[in-house]
Amino acid sequence: MRTLKRPFPILMALGLMLAACTSASPSGSAGGSPGASADISGKEVSVIGTWTDAEETAFRAMVKPWEDQTGATVKYQGTRAINDILAAGIPTGVLPDLAGLPGPAQMQEYVQAGALKPLDNVLDVATYSSETSAALVDLGKVQEKTYGVFIKASVKGLIWYNPTLHDYSASPPGSFDDLMSQAKANQGSAKALWCLGIESGAASGWPATDWIEEILLHQAGPDVxxxxxxxxxxxxxxxxxxxxxxxMDDVVANTFGGGTNAVAANFQVAGDPLFTSPPGCELFHQASFITGLGKFPNEKAGTDYNAFPFPTFDTKYATAVEGAGDLFGMFHDTAAAKSLMAYLVTAPAQDIWVKIGGALSANKNATEVFDASDQMPTDMNAAFWSHMVTLTSGKETIDAALSALQKVADDAYAA
Structure with missing residues (x-):
């Protein structure tokens, strides 16, 4: 596995993403030709992904031109239990045609199990590689063969705020200490500094892992x-x-409703208290995709909400940025599945989601590091999620959580 190494123009990407939130919905034309070489009219492609609600609607809009032009259909299932479903399906062979993969580490496990199909003869790899960040292309490879492709990217570590309390756009906090002091000074009528929600069904805890990753990246740097x-x-x-x-000290202790509310609040609506009167919180940490969820789609970007990059703890790491993306793989290489996979990586297809909002195209987006937990072994990833729930709720101490996580690591990395 390889991490992403090129600098990412985060302010430019954020500006493009916010602009997309205010643009009109697409007409439904992909602007390309997603036809297949074989006649696949009447065929069905089963797809499993983590997208539900507004994200599912955006994905369905994304594949609609392909369905219209090929006569094939997409049978989509959105679930946060995708890790469990795929893990159970690997030994039995009961798997969807295409699936959103939990991360590069899991992709490698599926390849080693002989479940994932290589995509080198499915895609125009030269075009995909030229239009996509080289770092993202590399993350989808195992032994120089392409098994996963990114169809959507997101910038992590964004701090969302309500400008009616204070407008940070002219001068975002330069350090995390500045952020905390300015936030307390500008809290006004907000009931708390932070909104936090880490409930996500079978994947509960992952929003808190993002917090740990951002803090560590900016405190200790990319190498650590x-x-x-x-x-x-x-x-x-x-x-x-x-x-x-x-x-725990700066975020959970200053969270709307406390840690018990944070573990109960679903991540999709965790930022909604930004928009209540009076606001439940002043600040909310989440990736760029949040603009397509909760109350965000009903609010006006730049007026009702805005965002700035995660501030650093050490100036040496001021340019460090964490990113993530939706990695897709193919378990059954039917003609229809191959046609859909080839379509999903095209710029016209990805542009549909970008225009709806809540996504950045995977084309030419490069970040400093990729989401850490997504690159951990499956057991390590699951344990990280789980212990963030018990820690945030106050049912576990930091030392106990870290000790337990190290015990999991001893086995997970030895396998």
Whole structure:
């Protein structure tokens, strides 16, 4: 596995994403020709992904031109239990044609199990590689063969706020200490500094892992971050404990409704208190895709909400950015499945979602590092999610959580 190494123009990407939120919905024309070489009219492609609600609507809009032009249909299932479904399907062979993959680490496991099909003869790999960040292309490869492709990207570590309390657009906080002091000074009628929601069904806890990842990246830097997800830095290392302590002391302790509310609040609507009167919170941390969820689609970008990049703890890491993306793979290489996969990576297809809002095209988006938990072994990833729930709720201490996570790591990275 390889992390993403090129700098990402986060302010430019954020500006483009906010502009997309205010644009009109697409007409439904993909502007391209998603036809297949074989007649696939009447065929069905089964797809499983994590997208539900507004994200599912956007995905269905994305595939509609392909359905119209080929006569084939997409049977989509949105679920947050995708890890469990795919893990159960690998040994039985009961798998969808296409699926959103939990992450690069899981993709490698599926390849080793002989379940994923290579895409080198499915896609125009030269075109895909030229139109997509080289780092993202590499993350979809195993032993130089392409098994996964990114169809949607997001910038992580964005701090969303309600400008009616204070407008940070002219001068965003330069450091995390500045952020905390300015937020307390500008809190006004807001009931708390932060909104936080980490409920996500079978994947509950992942929004809190994003917090840890952002804090660690900006406190300790990309090298420690990369060594950590790769199992080379222990969970009990002082740098890791410092990140967890910052999260608990500065975020959870200042969260709307406290930790018990955070573990009960679904991540899709966790930022909604930004828009109540009086606001439930002043700030909300989430990736760029949040603009397509909760109350965000009903509010006006730049007027009712805005965002700035995660501030650093150390100026050496001021340009560090975490990104993520939706990695797709193919389990059954039917003619219809191959046609849909080839269509999904095209710029016209991805542009549909971008115009609806809540997504950035995977084309030419490069970030400093990729989501850490997505690159951890499956057992490690699941344990990280789980312990963030018990820690945030106050049912576990930091030391106990880190000790337990290291025990999981000892086995997960030895396998």
């Amino acid at each position: 971050y990369n060594d950590w997800w790769a199992g080379k830095v222990k969970w009990t290392d002082p740098a890791i404990k410092k990140a967890f302590t910052t999260f």
